[in-house]
Amino acid sequence: METYKEGWEKFRNFVRFDVGSGSNISFWQDRWCGDGSLKQCFPALFTIVRNKDALVADNLVVHNGVILWNVLFTRQIQDWEMDMVLSFFDQLYSTSIRQGESDRLVWNPSKKGFFEVRSFYDELIKEDGPYFPWKNIWRVKAPTRVAFFVWSAALGKILTHDNLRKRNVIVMEWCCLCQKSGESIDHLLLHCEVSRALWSYILILFGVEWVMPRMVLELLKSWGAAMGSGQAIVAWRLAPLCLLWCIWRERNARLFEDIETSMVELRKRLIDTLYFWIAPHHSSIVFTYVDFLNLFSVRP
Numbered sequence: 001m002e003t004y005k006e007g008w009e010k011f012r013n014f015v016r017f018d019v020g021s022g023s024n025i026s027f028w029q030d031r032w033c034g035d036g037s038l039k040q041c042f043p044a045l046f047t048i049v050r051n052k053d054a055l056v057a058d059n060l061v062v063h064n065g066v067i068l069w070n071v072l073f074t075r076q077i078q079d080w081e082m083d084m085v086l087s088f089f090d091q092l093y094s095t096s097i098r099q100g101e102s103d104r105l106v107w108n109p110s111k112k113g114f115f116e117v118r119s120f121y122d123e124l125i126k127e128d129g130p131y132f133p134w135k136n137i138w139r140v141k142a143p144t145r146v147a148f149f150v151w152s153a154a155l156g157k158i159l160t161h162d163n164l165r166k167r168n169v170i171v172m173e174w175c176c177l178c179q180k181s182g183e184s185i186d187h188l189l190l191h192c193e194v195s196r197a198l199w200s201y202i203l204i205l206f207g208v209e210w211v212m213p214r215m216v217l218e219l220l221k222s223w224g225a226a227m228g229s230g231q232a233i234v235a236w237r238l239a240p241l242c243l244l245w246c247i248w249r250e251r252n253a254r255l256f257e258d259i260e261t262s263m264v265e266l267r268k269r270l271i272d273t274l275y276f277w278i279a280p281h282h283s284s285i286v287f288t289y290v291d292f293l294n295l296f297s298v299r300p
């Protein structure tokens, strides 16, 4: 058995996998994504990953035909690790997955396979590819903890009441923003009357008419398309993360501290937070609050 294992370790260097179901491929050890195994390419991430023996299938989620990667770490990613995490996900999402097919072993010395990967990369760049909208979360200039929150929300993993109930935690039935419907992620962040009012406010500011999708994931997927001109795009791309974050903070303040913020103040907080995130990254030397307000079609 040991000899077989040793032989496989050598053989492994010459083969790579084309991913189908992913149930026969080791996520970290096999070559299936990029030029080496993920363990070789991202040793630092490998040390903090929760499941070192995961199969590709364990980390791959297909949600309404959308492919997303759900890799869990033993702790939060720090700001200084962000570049590494970005290229990690870049690599994952640039690898094609043949949904509904079985895994295929490819003899590597023939380079032909790589051209295939490149051509799939082009598909990725298209806005409506079957992929998780990770760039809309990680490539915008939101604070790391916010990107993590939105990422978790899109994966359906934040601790709303319905998720707590699944873990058998006893909770109240209602949403603490509207005191009506049960709290699910999509209700709380998109469809609750409080959240909806904030979404319409931001859409009016940008002069955009838009139909609210059913789910957070769909929202992030469809938000990507550029709008407006120049600097307004930066604000537009950050807006959904900022809004989701403000709703989540307000929900926690109401739930855990019994503090309620009025709609007028919530709108102001949303705009202020957006400015606060954008200003340090802005290319011009002085980017004042007034410059910022001028980005909008309608004055906040």
Ligand SMILES: [Zn+2]
Residues within 6 Å of the ligand: 175, 176, 177, 178, 179, 180, 181, 187, 188, 191, 192, 193, 194
């Ligand atoms: Zn509600």
